[in-house]
Amino acid sequence: MVAKRIIPCLDVHEGKTVKGVNFINLKEVGDPVLMGRGYALQGADELVYLDISATQEGRRTFLSLVKRVAKEINIPFTVGGGITELSQVSALLDAGADKISINSAAISNPALVDSIACRYGSQFVVVAIDARVEEGIWRVMSSGGQKRSNRELFEWADEVMSRGAGEILFTSMDHDGTKSGFAYQALSTLGSRLTIPVIASGGAGKMEHFAQLFKEGKADAALAASVFHNGEIGIPALKRFLLESGVVVRL
Amino acid sequence: MVAIVEYGAGNIRSLSNAIERLGEDYVVTSDPSLISTASHIILPGVGQAASVMCSIEERNLTNLIRSLSSPVLGICIGMQVLCSFSEEGDTGLLDVFDNRVVKLRSPGLKIPHMGWNRITELSGPLFESIPEGEWFYFVHSYAPEISRDTVAFTEYGGKFSSALNKRNFYGVQFHPEKSGQAGERFLKNFFEMDKRDGYSE
Numbered sequence: 001m002v003a004k005r006i007i008p009c010l011d012v013h014e015g016k017t018v019k020g021v022n023f024i025n026l027k028e029v030g031d032p033v034l035m036g037r038g039y040a041l042q043g044a045d046e047l048v049y050l051d052i053s054a055t056q057e058g059r060r061t062f063l064s065l066v067k068r069v070a071k072e073i074n075i076p077f078t079v080g081g082g083i084t085e086l087s088q089v090s091a092l093l094d095a096g097a098d099k100i101s102i103n104s105a106a107i108s109n110p111a112l113v114d115s116i117a118c119r120y121g122s123q124f125v126v127v128a129i130d131a132r133v134e135e136g137i138w139r140v141m142s143s144g145g146q147k148r149s150n151r152e153l154f155e156w157a158d159e160v161m162s163r164g165a166g167e168i169l170f171t172s173m174d175h176d177g178t179k180s181g182f183a184y185q186a187l188s189t190l191g192s193r194l195t196i197p198v199i200a201s202g203g204a205g206k207m208e209h210f211a212q213l214f215k216e217g218k219a220d221a222a223l224a225a226s227v228f229h230n231g232e233i234g235i236p237a238l239k240r241f242l243l244e245s246g247v248v249v250r251l
Numbered sequence: 252m253v254a255i256v257e258y259g260a261g262n263i264r265s266l267s268n269a270i271e272r273l274g275e276d277y278v279v280t281s282d283p284s285l286i287s288t289a290s291h292i293i294l295p296g297v298g299q300a301a302s303v304m305c306s307i308e309e310r311n312l313t314n315l316i317r318s319l320s321s322p323v324l325g326i327c328i329g330m331q332v333l334c335s336f337s338e339e340g341d342t343g344l345l346d347v348f349d350n351r352v353v354k355l356r357s358p359g360l361k362i363p364h365m366g367w368n369r370i371t372e373l374s375g376p377l378f379e380s381i382p383e384g385e386w387f388y389f390v391h392s393y394a395p396e397i398s399r400d401t402v403a404f405t406e407y408g409g410k411f412s413s414a415l416n417k418r419n420f421y422g423v424q425f426h427p428e429k430s431g432q433a434g435e436r437f438l439k440n441f442f443e444m445d446k447r448d449g450y451s452e
Contacts, residue, residue: 001406003367003386040431045367071268076388076429096264098429120262121297123363123390166363197361220361250367250386 003250004214004242005045005221006235007199008228010035011052012081015061018052019226029229033068039228040075042235045250047073048101048169048223051081059088063095070096078126084109089116093124101126101169104142107149107156110163117164126199127165129156131186132173138186145173154189161196168194169223171201179205179227184217191218199223207238211245253277253442254289256316256329258306263295266326269428273435275442281310291322291442294329296426300352300393301340303332317345322444323420327391330415330422339393348415348422350395357408363392370403370413370425377414377421378403379440385433387413387425394424 010017010032017035018026029035036047049069051062059082066079079092080101089100106113106127116125130145131138131153138153157168170190172183182203190198197220200213204224213219227233239249253270255263257279270277278285286292294316307313316323316333325333334344337352344352355364367386394411397404403414405424415422421441427434 001368002364002389005366070264071271074269074272074429074431074435093262094264096262096268098265121299123297123365167365195361196363197365220366 001248002220003045003248004219005199006043006210006238006249007046007048007221007223008036008039008044008235009048009050009201009223009225011050011225012062012065013053014058015065017229019229032065033072035229036069036073036077039235040073043239043251044075044235045221046075047077049077049079050101051079054082063091066092066095066097080126080128084112086112086115086119089120089124093120099124099126099166101128103128103130104144104147106160107140107142107151110159113160113163113165117166122164122166122196125165126167126169127160128169128171129153129160130171130173141173153186154193157190157194161194165196167197167199167220169199169201172203175203176201177226178203181205181209182213182217182219182222184212187213187217187219191220197221204233207233207241210238211242211247214242214247215245252285252289253291253293254286255279255293255295256286256312257281258294258298258303258310258312262297265426266293266295266428269435269438273439273442281312283312283315286312287315287319289321290445291324292316292319294323294325294332296327296329296428297390298328299339300328300331300337300344301342303328304342304344307332307345313345317347320419322441324441325420325422326428327424327426330424331393331395333415333420333422334395337393347420348395348398348400348417350398350400350412350415352393352395354393355391355408355411360408363390364394364407365390367430368405368407368413368425370405372404373414374402375416376444377416377437377440381433381436381440387423387427387430387433387437389413389425391424395422 140151405413
């Protein structure tokens with residue numbers, strides 16, 4: 001049986017891992033390659049690197065970082081942030097990324113999902129979806145959560161899957177940063193209706209949240225940043241806890 | 252010198268990086284003379300069975316690959332092309348292993364099979380120092396059926412061959428280059444094999 005995956009996410013700005021809320025109060029937390037290698041040694045199953053710099057110069061720095069990550073890290077990693085066209089995808093894959101994730105660009109140009117899947121295979125394409133509940137409807141947001149789209153979460157997830165996405169990374173903006181648990185119900189709905197893996201993000205605060213996610217939430221993987229970066233949750237301890245809770249994990 | 256066979260399919264960067272981390276010299280090539288004189292030959296990962304077979308034929312490598320006597324390792328699609336037939340596009344393959352490659356199917360099963368899974372009932376020198384049930388990283392939708400050449404099994408909606416071995420030919424459905432320390436150990440085992448090891452027929 002395939003293991004449930006634990007995925008630390010590293011936001012990268014000017015070549016450094018940073019944390020902050022919505023691009024405000026960015027604080028450096030370390031070198032992305034050293035941190036990634038540390039997480040890999042502790043038993044992380046994959047890594048996600050998100051480029052949150054918005055300049056040309058920042059993009060070049062990120063590309064050379066991807067090359068370093070590929071050279072030094074022996075587990076799969078996904079890269080994303082600001083990808084809008086096929087040429088960026090091919091540069092990132094050439095640099096050694098195992099998967100790319102797209103978010104806003106898929107909303108404004110859904111055919112981009114088809115093009116990437118068609119050229120590189122579905123296994124390369126993660127579609128990230130940020131959403132929050134508005135009047136009882138899970139509304140998909142773009143541009144780092146700044147802009148409202150006319151999409152609804154479940155229909156959008158179905159559409160990107162049929163366009164060839166290999167995985168969905170769903171972030172609940174209502175839960176993100178609260179540390180009060182994942183959006184279990186929405187994740188369970190996604191997990192039941194999709195035939196591709198679902199990565200859950202937003203709301204991780206304690207180890208019990210991960211156990212509940214994999215049992216009730218039907219997610220295939222969990223992504224988190226601050227609880228790992230702060231050292232609040234150690235990956236080896238988390239995995240032992242999950243194993244004792246009856247969740248299949250790689251130890 | 253290790254030869255990674257270039258057949259225009261997929262991304263071989265993670266494989267070449269893994270080989271560099273192990274300190275082996277390698278060349279990425281479709282040149283028959285380099286391939287036939289290499290100490291170890293790798294048929295790499297990602298792609299689609301029919302298009303990979305096409306590229307192998309275009310490069311006139313079909314007979315050369317079949318006749319290699321040094322250790323050969325097929326990874327993922329590189330293993331599948333060594334089998335006899337694939338359901339993916341109903342494609343005839345190189346027929347080194349007589350396994351058929353079939354689509355993973357089972358009600359409710361997520362496809363592709365993506366992530367870490369266990370390999371079991373391990374046999375042979377490739378798995379030296381690799382414990383029974385060790386985890387490796389998989390990304391695929393098709394897999395070889397079980398045969399007498401199966402040297403490792405994996406369970407995903409049923410059992411499939413996650414490793415095959417016949418004479419000097421080895422194949423793995425997982426990606427050792429992405430499988431952390433276990434994967435590095437596995438590649439090291441492969442590079443430590445020479446013509447004397449492992450096979451007798």
